[in-house]
Amino acid sequence: MRYLFPALGAAIALAGADxxxxxxxxxxxxxxLGWTNxxxxxxxxxxxxxxLLMLPAATRRLGGVVVSAASLAVLSSELRHGDPKLAGPRAVVLLAAVAAAIAP
Incomplete structure (x- = not known):
């Protein structure tokens, strides 16, 4: 677990930067999805x-909350548009972020 959330955080930060x-x-x-630029x-x-906030343990929970909020907004839009190709990976990101937010 020591390296799991930092690795997930790094991957999420990289996807956001991309x-x-x-x-x-x-x-x-x-x-x-009907979103503006x-x-x-x-x-x-x-x-x-x-x-990035998920990298250090001290801010991991805050980072998980931020990513969860963003992922929930995008996932709800993907589900409304009936796009399971996009919704599946986004659901995984959401679950990882929630785990980071609630993990001790």
């Missing part, structure tokens, strides 16, 4: 900051 840079077609995905960037900032 959205900020826009190298993998995230804008199209968020546009498909600014909304996508807000999620990206939340993922990046939350993931």
């Amino acid at each position: 959205k900020l840079v826009g190298q993998r077609g995230y804008a199209r995905m968020f546009d498909h 600014n909304q996508m960037k807000a999620v990206a900032v939340a993922e990046t900051a939350g993931g």
